[in-house]
Amino acid sequence: MQISNRKTKVALLSICSNTVLIILKVMAGILSGSVSIISEAIHSSMDLVASLIAFMAVQKSSKPADRDHPYGHGKIENISGIVEGLLIFIAAGMIVFEAVKKILEPAEIEQAWIAIAVMATAAVINYFVSRTLYKVAKEEDSMALEADALHLKTDVYTSLGVGVGILLIKLTGFVVLDSIVAILVALLIVKEAWALCYNALEYLIDIRLSDEEEQEIRAVIEKIKNDYASQLMDYHKLKTRKSGNIRHIDFHITVDPTLSVKDAHEIVGCFKKELCERLKNTRVSVHIDPYTPLGDNREADDSDGDDNY
Incomplete structure (x- = not known):
């Protein structure tokens, strides 16, 4: 039960951090009109769903073996990893769709410095939360928490990328950079989704140990x-x-x-x-x-x- 409590606590930490970041990113996106920040809000929304899935998975997988499940419930974490990966694919598609719309109908970025500050704050928060998740995931050998940590680690890079993109727009006036950065964000998280689904599937089909x-x-x-x-x-x-x-x-x-x-x-x-x-x-x-x-x-x-x- 002690392990279950520890895993559940860090899963709750991820849920709380993602909720706060979604609110900040949506506000910054509305104020600035930046599609890359809106794409980041979408990404964080998927991260929140992934965190909720991880939270439920670590609770269920920690249940002891019973009559109907004599080998335990461990594979629930592997299934959650695949579901989280599929959510990332959906998020990437939504981001590309919004970015293409913005290329066809470009708009100026407003309140750029607020947007940059929000992206920097998101990167810092996700860096520390993902480190905590990775630490517990490795110690408890939890795929659900590792998948959640991977979500947040990617969010660190994408938040920094969006922040740098907005800074470049501010310096150069080249508005289309906003959509280009958003598409690059989507490509990065597609790579993340593929790795996550592949690793989870391997354990579902009983691949041998290393x-x-x-x-x-x-x-x-x-x-x-x-x-x-x-x-x-x-x-x-x-x-x-x-x-x-x-x-x-x-x-x-x-x-x-x-x-x-x-x-x-x-x-x-x-x-x-x-x-x-x-x-x-x-x-x-x-x-x-x-x-x-x-x-x-x-x-x-x-x-x-x-x-x-």
């Missing part, structure tokens, strides 16, 4: 294999995946067929203890195969995947 994590897993298995060299012959069929912030590790071990159930259980317990200590939020499943000198110890009739050593 090479670094699998190397760490193999190192632990090899260590325990050496500790029980006379009883444990080999391991195979190593498979890994991730659901939300929970890592799932599944593999087979081949043991001396005369080994007692108690001793085999002790070996499996060592694997689970060592792996869970090395990689937090980990669930380990170990299947025991008896060693047969004249046969295939890797269960040739088991077609659940290639054998990995």
Whole structure:
């Protein structure tokens, strides 16, 4: 529950900051008539929706496993990442539409210094909030919070870009720069949306853990294999995946067929203890195969995947 509370608190922080920034950007956009600031208000509106989704996702994903969801609710965070990415695509389309309209019907920028001040304030606020979100996201391994942090990090760059664009308009009088900057903002957040959706989708289709994590897993298995060299012959069929912030590790071990159930259980317990200590939020499943000198110890009739050593 403590983890859930911490994640929920930073998700609420993001909701509050986005709400304040939307109000500031809408006011600045109305006063200045700048399409790039209006586009930023649209972007922040999508950020607010994303923050609300992240808030609900971290609450739901932190629920313990139950009868209907024996593997937990972790993938809710991955789904929220895809939804947040799709929202960014929608925001980008709206921004481009408004920018093209402004190119066809250009208008002077009013109250430029107020607009620049609002953009600078938005960049500073989002910088500190995104840093907080990233910190908690990494520590708690939360994709929903990481996606929300990515939203706000992009907002830092786009706010600075809009502010610089308005400054250049003030200095040069080239009004079309406002629409050009808005379109560049849209392209930047499209790139963000693609990366976000791609990463979230990978975990939904059960992509394996990273090479670094699998190397760490193999190192632990090899260590325990050496500790029980006379009883444990080999391991195979190593498979890994991730659901939300929970890592799932599944593999087979081949043991001396005369080994007692108690001793085999002790070996499996060592694997689970060592792996869970090395990689937090980990669930380990170990299947025991008896060693047969004249046969295939890797269960040739088991077609659940290639054998990995």
